[in-house]
Amino acid sequence: MQNDAVLTMRGIDKQFPGTKALNKVDFTLRKGEIHALMGENGAGKSTLIKVLTGVHEKDGGSIWVEGVEGEAHIHSPQEAQNLGIATVYQEITLCPNLTVAENMFIGRTEGQMVHWKDFEKRTTEILNNLGIPARAKQELSSCSLAVQQMVAIARAVDMNCKVLILDEPTSSLDDKEVEMLFSLMRDLKSRGVGIIFVTHFLEQVYEVSDRITVLRNGELVGEYAIEDLPQVELVAKMMGKDLNDLADLEQIGEKRSAATEVVYEAEQISSSESKPFDFKIHKGEVNGFTGLLGSGRSESVRAIFGADRVTGGKVKMKGKDTKISKPHDAMKAGIGYLPEDRKRDGIIADLSVRENIILALQVMKGFFHPMTKAQMEAFADEYIKTLNIKTASQDTPVGSLSGGNQQKVILARWLLTHPDYLILDEPTRGIDVGTKLEIQKLVLKLATEENMSITFISSEIEEMLRTCSRLIVMRDRNIVGELTGDQLTQAQVMKTIAGGEQ
Amino acid sequence: MKRREPLTNTQLLTTIAICIFVAMYAIAVIAPVQGFEKFQMFFDLLNDNAYLIIISCALSIVMIGGGINISVGGVISLTVMACSLFLNGTSLQNGFGIVAALFLALGIGLAFGVGQGFLISYLEIQPFIVTLAGMFLSRGLTTMLSVEPVKVSAQTHAVFYAFRGNKIEIPFLGYIAQNGNMIPAKLEIGAVVALAVVILSFLLLRYVKLGRNIYAIGGNQQSALMLGINVKRTRFLSYVISGLLSGLAGFVFLMHKPTGNASVAMRSEMDAIAASIIGGTLLTGGVGNVVGSFFGAMILATIQKIIGMSKLNDSWWQDMASGALLGFFILLQSVVLSERDKRRAKRNDSKLAVQRE
Structure with a gap:
């Protein structure tokens, strides 16, 4: 055991009915380091953290915490707090009906009384110190989600924790707020706090972390210093396969923009949620709608499927006039929609x-x-x-x-x-890298082998570039461009989305 | 620079209840409904509804914690019956007899509170079911103790009878009767107890950790757990308090009407729930205030009194008025809260937009 370790976990086992969630996992956190815990969904990150915070009890293994004689036994979140282990979860775990000050201090003060004045004064100091735009007396539910998240972190910080666990803390923050959080994390690090950082964003890991522990299928893959593990290798370790698979996809990705028969054609179609637009798709073609979130991508395909109230437009399926006003019509016409x-x-x-x-x-x-x-x-x-x-x-x-x-x-x-025409709206969101890849491959296979027409929507532009032969770019609910062939590059897509070209 | 915080949801709903009460009372005075011009009317409302005020507090405390307790009426009837039988049969014909009866009342309440609290908190059974069972059990026990009404009179326990007749006189709020005598306003002991309960419950919920923990578990149980609150113990204690208050309400009821009877305080748990809701306690938990519940109980009492004093002296009018009032309040609350959420969402959006730029 290293001398500078604040937290040592050895041989942690956890069994859930039907699955082994953790199998002999080791984890070591040193003083003043930011340690990223990585793994695909279901790799056991959350379980490990829940064992550490007393939400789940471990079935086997040992935990040592600096400053505590012998093994630490953690049976409840409160015991974890007392040992100096604080957690900020992805979803807000504060009480929305209490004030910011109360949320900072509830559950961790001595005595039976609530000292409002004192709480509020100290809260104001902490909030100012960390630059968090909230007021002590404010009801938490009146703060934005990002601020609520920061209050949760402020609470953990004020608890003089030795171990701070940040479970996907950045998922609801914008870039500026993420930057604020990172500077806060570095500040804490310099004060000797050990931070466990769990995130899906690979770039963020490399921006702040010192060390990475990778889990896969409930087992430890390894612990690495950040400089020894390039990003590509990290992905490979998380997925447990070679990166050749990615290259493989590029090869399968023989995309066709063949001028075959038109499967679906819409003229000035509009719905309660989308503005009128023209659209058509050929047999065996994979196309995509891209644009920022809220640009109307989903609304457009929902209009095609009749998922929102259709307000106008003409639709032809395989050249025949068809009326699609509700999902059932679309299904009968041979359209599938994955929401x-x-x-x-x-x-x-x-x-x-x-x-x-x-x-x-x-x-x-x-x-x-x-x-x-x-x-x-x-x-x-x-x-x-x-x-x-x-x-x-x-x-x-x-x-x-x-x-x-x-x-x-x-x-x-x-x-x-x-279906003749399948619409996939964000089919790869929130799923792990390996499955994403499988789905992308499948999309291309369906198009080439079964001549299915597919509309593929994703927030990840790389993914769309790999699968689609034609990209429809949207901005502010309008179609602002259509990219094919050589234009299908990340730079060009960005430029079109951003607008004001040349 | 000091800026005023906007009201919390709890404060907002309480304020609404207080305003409605004041407006309603003012209308009754101006209209005029017979009797409302005297201060005594206000005190009579307190005297007659002291037990209701106490169980409204009991209900509010568990409802803020996200629970419910519909056994309070039954516990009152059981306490009243048990205490009546005890006072009539005891050889303690002195002040100790009264104290013993009080402890009996509190003991019964405590027993129900502990039992129900244990089942709800530690065995995690639905509070509605548990307290429904408690309601049946307590009503059944009442009838088992005596099918006939049991009256405590001057003959059966003179000291208690004299004690319950004590009234606090407040001369300057009195009125001059037709014969020219000054009749002071009178407040019963039970009403004073009820006011004390409101104040103590308020302090408990505001300044004691247990009280804040009750708000926390009602607001978000999972979060409360993560914040290091002992959720089970907090919930358990909220039911213990509400049980104790039901026992106390039973004793107060006995002082007001010293007769044990199976039908005592029938349906009063529903009135207490209505009072809490009118006072701004949300059934979903985490929001509410016993001061609001006090005014909620007074609003219910006032509307019933107004109808009683008017020519519409029929029980269905009272029920219909209470029902309409409850419906109106819930509508008002949901409109106010949803408008507020909308405005907040808009403000946060625009704030975010400003930050982004």
């Missing part, structure tokens, strides 16, 4: 994987033409295999699957209806 918010619009968490896969086909057939159980099982099996969905069985509730696998289930649902 952006799979939790809200797509997945029915309590139903099994099989039922979720069958759903769209059943709707198309009508509820008075039920499928036999054998048929359903055969369909489900086929797609679980093709899409490589990781599930215990067909009967597992979808809600218990990881995000990436849920996404694949919805994808399977639409593929089963054999």
